[in-house]
Amino acid sequence: MDLIEAIRTRRSVRAFLDEPISTETLEQVLADAGRAPSAINMQPWEIHMVLGEERKRLSRRLLRSFKENALTCGPGTTKPVPEKFMIRARECADQMLPLIQKMGADFKAYVNEGSLDFYGAPAVALIFVDDCFPPDRMVDAGSFLGYLVLAASAHGLASCPIGLVRSYQDEIKDHLNVPETKNLAISVALGKPDLTAPINEFRSARAELREFVRWID
Template sequence: MNVSDAVKARRSIRGFKPDPVPPELLEKIFDQARFAPSNCNTQPCHTVVVSGQARKDLQAAIFAEMSAGKAPSSAFTPGDQNLTGVYKDRQYQCAMDYYGTMGIARHEKDKRFALMMKNWEFFDAPHVAFISMPTSMGPVNAVDVGIYLQTLMLILVEHGLASCPQGALAFYPDEVFKIANIPEGNGIICGLSFGYEDIGTQINQVIMDRAPLSDLVQFVD
């Protein structure tokens, strides 16, 4: 598989088989991803991969927090805040495509809420990665995180695996910090649920469009 094929093949997958990825393959994937470039080679990303019983316990702990009424607490500004204009329009269309594929109407708030809660079920993926960086860093350093994340997702595709990057997994960080040796001063910027795609499930039929090239790129001679 070449890079162009991997880019086109990668989608946000939200339906997974329960089969875990073999430990040796997990280590190989994350070893390959660490070669992603970063500004001045600062390598600001720290990743925690949670699997097995720890993953089940973490899901239960986060649900307990939410059931107790704990408010979301992100170290960084969530990506869906402060959107206006075409960016807000694209966010709205994304939601409509997602709910529409699942056959959920706008007025069906209970079903919409249940679908949203799947974020903290990690979409039933057997593995979830939490990616953090120092809270003292800013948007330029977050670019490095994005480069690493894309590198990781493409390597997952190369190995026949699927993933879903989730900003929502930064909302309840306390339980993650309890189980993981995340560096002091770091904040979780996003999560990534991943595993083997459960091909044919309804939730994996969601296809997001992209804006035309002319809207995104300008060529100047």
């Protein structure tokens, strides 16, 4: 697949088929994602791949915790967020709402519990960065994330970044025996899309260049 085509057609999928993905394909995706740039090529990311029944077991644990703590998706800040950003988030939710309703589901439940269930994906990449690094190095994890979702597309896989798991990282580390010194940057659900699910018709909008680019010359 051409790179520009991959960039333009990639989207987050929120309903996956319960079909395993071959280790070979996942290895290719991860190796290509590993070509992402990082500060002085430290490649500070550490990836834990959780597959099949282990993924489902992890989700059961996260969903139990969700019932107790109800930590949900949101902008993740206590500072006021400028209105232009919140408008984009609201528009995104407004456009997803009818598709989720078409599936007979409640919006918040679908997105929050769905995220913790990795939308049924057979594979999940958990991207950690050691806490010896300053917060700046989270940028490198973001760089890996961008490459990962595009590499997944190029290898015929759908994906969805799942940030909600960061609020549950203590449980995740405990469950998967990951040292406390590792910070969970983000996770990515990977698999084949359920093309019959209305939510997968969703295509998110983008701001015009003039809204986010300032030219200085």
